[in-house]
Structure formats: structure tokens, C-alpha cells
Amino acid sequence: MTWLTPVAYALFLLLLVYRYATRGPRLSAYQPQRDGPLVSVIVPARNEAVNIERCVRSILQTEYRSIEVIVVDDRSTDATAEIVERLARAPEATGRLQLVRGAELAEGWFGKRVGTHAAVKQHVAEDLALAQLYVRHHLDIFLTHGDQYMAVRMYRSLPEVIEGWSKNLALGVPLMFPPNALMRRAAPYLMWVPALCWIVPPLAWAVAGQAWAAVTTAISLAIWVAVYRAEGAPVRYTLLYPLGAAMVAYIMIRSALRGPNVEWRGRRYGLGAK
Template identity: 35%
Template sequence: MMLALALLCLALALLPACLAAVNLGILRTPEPEAEEPGLVSILIPARNEAAVIERTVRAALASAGIAIEVLVGDDHSTDDTAAIVRGIAAADPRLRLVAVPDLPEGWTGKNHTCSVLAREARGDRLLFLDADVTLVPNGAAGLAAHARRSGADLVSGVPRQTMGTLGERLTVPMIDFLLIGYLPMALMRLLPDPSLGAACGQMILMRAESYAASGGHGAIRTSLHDGVRLPRLFREQGLRTDLVAGHALATCRMYRDFRQSWAGFSKNAREGMATSRALPVWTLLLFGGHVLPWLLLVLALLVGDRPAAWVAAGAALVSLATRAAITLVVREPAATVPLHPATICTALAIQWNALLRPDRAGASVWKGRRYPLAPPGSPPHQGS
């Protein structure tokens, strides 16, 4: 029995290992050409981002190899966000501050702000950046070049994630691990199936024409998880989406401690894994492939079951090697690799907590706003 369980663990560990080997081979950082044609509108939704907005805006304005404009949507900030942006705009006409109207009923704040920014944008490509994302000089040009060469209507990548606390290191690495270890990217590029659509909401480039045709953020107005909903929306309408290696295009520090990390990953859990149908499957895949091997190894050694111990050790090493390979390529801290089993447990705890213990008001709170939780199985988007 123990040997059979160990063999199952090995199979579950080999699945992401094989997918990661393929994905890391085809995922490339896009290279811009000498001068990329067209105008890219860099659109930054901001609500109380005074601590980070100057760095983000100045990095966007330093973009090279392509013509850009930068629009910052001030979503009723109560700090110095707007004043900081106005000060920079006074010296650079490519930057505009857009005052976002009051939030309409039935919208989430980020989607509303992004929709407002898109209406104000003049570019033929729209690059949506979170306010804590710092572009490198050729980041926007690289994304635009890949979109043009590949014919993709939507291109996204995960910025290099910087982490300063244990709480961040126990949570943030799951973004790249899930995308690279569990998304069959070769099939994503080959098949139009909406379920294969994926993006990182921190950095998404879209053709303005395709964005308008799809309904854009207005079509997912109730969502808190644009990284899932937008690419699936595009694919449902026959538009192409793609992923690139984003770690050399931008950096991002999402959170500052475990409390922020828990809240941030909880807010969109029920639009991702945390459904009654999906989460048991993900628990089998993640716990069985990355945590159970270590538990079985200890148990097999204690009871003297050498065959089971060898197989469990193999599964554990495959799991750790997969995580190490992904971590090395995306340039996350190497110190997060030994934390991998704990990271898996933390991710599953967040998802199960979101599914089984939504807060008493039945709502998700983010950036000082409270949103009704979409029930599991609700439609992925609403019409614009």
C-alpha cells in the first residue's frame, strides 16, 4: 500500500516536471527590434500608491525603442498619489493623470479604472501595468514586438517577483510555479480553447482594436482576477493570447508581509482554484506531488519499507528539482526553494479558507472596498 502511494506521488511530481521542462524551453524573453512601430499606451491604475507610483511612472517614461504615452488613473486616492504624478507630468507631456469617476454599481475598482484609462488612450496597443510594476527600458518594446511577430491580440508575462519577508516567500513563488509547472503552453499556442488562456494581471499588453471588440474590462466588470478572465474572454471571441518570459522585462514587489500576501491571494481565489469542483483536484495534484512524498519518505524510513522510501525520495527530489529549475530561470530568491513544501501548504490553505470560510459579510475586501463574492460556478464574465 505504501509503495503504491509512493508511486502515485512520483507520477504527480513528474507531471509538472515534464510540463516545466517543455515550458521553460519555449518560454522566451521577447527582443525588441531597432525601432518598434506604433504607439503603446502604458496604463497604470492607482489607488493610494504614493509609496511606489513615482518609481513605476519614471520607469515607464524611460521606455526605449517605441513611442509611448503613460496614463495614470487616480482612483480616489487619499494619499499623495495624484500630487506625485502631477509633479512628474509637469515636466513630461507624455504623462497624463486621469481622474477616475465614482465607481458604478456592479464594477470592481481596478476594472473600472482600467476601462476609463482605455477610453482615454491613443495608442494602438494598450499595456496595463499594476502600480507596483517597474518596467525595464526595453520592456514595452519587447512585448509589442512579440505581439506583432506572433499575431497575438493579448500578450502577458510575469515580472520578476522581489520578496523581502518570509511571508512573501511562502506565497508569491506560486505564481510562476503554477503557470510554468501546470499550464501546457505548447497546447495554449496550438489550440483556441478558452480554458488554456492565462495571463499575469500585473502586466498585460493588448491590441486596442481587439480590446474594444472583446468588451475589455467592461466585460469582466465584476471580476477580481483579470489575469484569468481577460485571456479567456479574448479566446472565447476567437482572439489569440500568448505568454512570454517576463522576468527580464519588469520587476514587481506585490506585498510587504504575510498578512498582505494572504489577503491578496485570497481576494481572487474563488475565481481561480477555490471552487468545489476544482480545488479537490488541485489539492491532489499539489499536495500529492509536492508534500506527501516528504511525509511518505519519513514514514517509510520509520517502518523500514525501503522500496517505498526510495520511490518517495525520488518523488521528493523531482518536486524540488522542478521548483529549483523554475526559480533559477525566473530569478526568484534561491532561498525560497527549500520552502517549497511549506509554500504548497500555504497556497492550499489560502484556497480552502476562501472556499470554506468566506467572511461573514460574504464579501471580499480590497483597497478599502468591499465586493460581493461571486458564487462558485458563476459565469466568468458579464456583457459590457
């Protein structure tokens, strides 16, 4: 009967993946428009000299005509602002691209000093905190899938992946737990446990030839095949999912040991950060 728990967990995850892949609405269900009201695309950037030109040019080339791009430079220490200023002088960007230079934040704020963000000013992962606040106040959140219309790349190297996700987990994971001080303090230490459900079955199958491990591994592989197909990634990489799970476990443990104070783009975030 020892096989029931991991198999049940794998089936549960398979159900979640299926719901994610099939739920609506999707952006493709709406009639495309080439013109209409002005749409302002706000691009927050800090030390993005490597990426900012490609990002801005891509947005300016959208088929929707009535569009402007506002790049908010968050006190970058590299050439981000200079690159945007150069792009703004180009004929195709005239009147469509502007640079806004960020200023020092007020005491107690982590960013986005506007509108409803006053309610989550103390959170770095304010998007999750704001969504939770909406739900508690019975407000609607509209989400649509538009993955076939855009592509982004969060990180360019393994060190960036580790550093970025350590930050996200340290500051965002506690918000996924009930608003109880003890639970949220324990959250970073608990989140790495599910990764074991991806790691243990393949190991048990390879080392001891356990039947339950073989079944669980097959289900896990099916889950990752579905995920990779949905994301347009090469399916052959699914065979490496145990290594990915091990990396996730490492990042989670690293995040828990480092605590709430993290550094990103040369700036410290978290409790007591300056």
C-alpha cells in the same frame, strides 16, 4: 505501487515547467526599437503611495522615446494622486505623464468600462474571464516572454501575500473550472488538494523513510530548481518548498472559508459587495 500516483503527478508538473521554460516566442527574438508609434502605458493605481513614484519613474526612463504614461487613480484614499501630479510637473515628464481620476462605476460593473470588457463586467478576475471568452470565440491570444526586461513586486510583506492571494483564489479559481455551478462552487475547496502532493512526500520520507517519497521529493526539488532559475531567484530557497506548499494550502483553505466576498485596498469585492 502506492508510489506511482505522486511520482506521476511530479513528472507531469516537471513537464509543464519544462514547456513553460522553453516555449516561445520571447521578446529577445525581436529587433529592439528606440522610436516609432506612440505607446501609451496605462497604470491603474489604488492606494499605491508607497510604490507609484518608483513605478512611474522607471517607465519614463525606458529607452523607447515615443511613450506616454497615464496613471488612472482609482479613488485612492492616500497620497497617490498628489505624488503623480508632482511628478507630472517635473521637466522630464512634461507632456509624457498625465493623471486620470477614476469615477464611480456603473451598476453591475467591477471596472474597466471599455471595449470587450462589457462581456466580463461582473468579474473581478476579468483578465482570465476575457481570455476564456476569446478562446470560446476562436480568437487568437498572443503571449511573449519578456521577463529579462522588467521586474515587478506584487507584495511587500507576508500579510499582503496572504490577503492578495486569498482575493485572487476566491475570485479567479472558479473560472479555471468548467462552467458548471456545482463545480465552480466546489472549486475553492478542491484547489488546496494539489498542494498536498508537495507536502506529503517530504513528510513521508522524513518520518517513515518511504522510497517512493524520496523519489517524489527529488523530482519536486528538481521542478522548483528549474522554476527558481527561470525566475532568477536564489536556488537555495528551493529546500524550503514544503513550507511554501503549506502556506499555499493555508491560503487556499482560508480563501474557501471566506467565500466570494473579499476586501482589497479598503474596498470589498465579490457577490453582494458594495
